[in-house]
Amino acid sequence: MAVVTTRQLLESGVHFGHQTRRWNPKMRRFIFTERNGIYIIDLQQSLTYIDSAYAFVKDVVSRGGQVMFVGTKKQAQETIAEQATRVGMPFVNQRWLGGMLTNFQTVIKRVQRLKELEGMDFDDVAGSGFTKKELLGFRREMEKLEKTLGGIRDMGKTPQAVWIVDTNKEHLAVDEARKLKIPVIGILDTNCDPDLVDFAIPGNDDAIRSVALLTRVLADAVAEGLVARSGAQGGGAAEATAGTTEPMPDWERELLGAAPDAAPAEVAPVEAGSAEPADDAAPVPASEQPAEAAVEAEAAADAQVDVEQQDDQPVAN
Structure with missing residues (x-):
């Protein structure tokens, strides 16, 4: 099942590329057509690449890795900070300092x-x-x-993967990640070089809604990875109870402080007569029978003394 639909991509404007005079010929294979001087990106390919990047990020995070979110352009700053904070991942949304990696x-x-x-x-x-x-x-x-x-x-420590919005603007981050052999996942507009990233997502990196949608999808992949990591750490007990409750929506998960989707075991109610011994209860061992008889005899003697004391009291006229 796709993690995002074609309708969502269309509504967010992911299919709009740059003007035909501003393009990188290496992006030719991702272009569907040209309309009014603007390239239109093939969203069917975008869906395939999104699924591939989603699976990769989920696997990295489930094995304990971190994904750094990078986007310093004005259209991406708020989304980068919001989504990275939601899943507890590091981010850079103001200025990339040389040597940060x-x-x-x-x-x-x-x-x-x-x-x-x-x-x-x-x-x-x-x-x-x-x-x-x-x-x-x-x-x-x-x-x-x-x-x-x-x-x-x-x-x-340095992250195990980097998510980048606009690889042209963030070329310093791309260069440092490639130098350290850190996998790069990025949005590729029609003016980008697909050879510089490991997991390319063809799409519009200028529209706010497009950047927000794709960044949220990647953050959801991180969330799924955190769920898988938490489930693996929980052991067999967590696996036995997994799936008993309805999973939380992707956009609503607060995973860092929450356990994986598992419901606590319900305690069976105690019936009124459950305290009585069963008919097939095991008999009292012979070694314990004398002690029980002594306790019963002592209780009977105390009751007899109480009766005698009541008989000795004078009756009021």
Whole structure:
């Protein structure tokens, strides 16, 4: 079953390419036709490539990998941050810093600096040991680092795959990923080079709705991978109960804090007479019978003493 329909692609404008004078001849095989000076992308091929990329991302995440979301153009910034945050993946949506992958150890030091600045109280001038001017400089430094590195603050190592919107604009990210042999999944418009990516998705990388749809589909693949990873860690008990409840919609999953789709086992209600021993209950062992007889005799003696005490009390006139 396809993860997205042709109607959804059409409604989002995924089929619109660039003007015929702005194209890459290597994209010829993905072009369906030309209309009013604009290339039309073959959506049947797009569906096939989407399914392939979806399966790859799901497999990578299910084995514990991370997928970095990259899109710094204005049409992609909000969607990249929203979808990556939804599935707990790192992202870059403002500016790609050179060496963000190839010089990752230096980038990590800047992330640590960001966390140090976030721990400072900029309003406590007296207790901080710094002047107001110094604290203002620290605040501006923190805001700058947050803007560029906030999306990768929890990324402890280089990702196992990279999702890129507009491979032409993000050529630095593509080059670094290829240098480290990190698989690249990207939206390819008619002016892109398909040889630079490992998993190409022919489509419109300029329209907001197109970028939002394709990025959401990839985030859903990450979500499916997280479900599979969580299920594998849960062991056989989770597998036995899997599928007993209706799965959550892809866009609604909050997977990082939620267990896989499994319902807790229901406790059978206790009937009123269930506390009584069954007719075929095992007999009391002989070694325990004397102890039970002694307890019964002691209880009978206590009851006899209570009766005698009541008889000795005078009756009121």
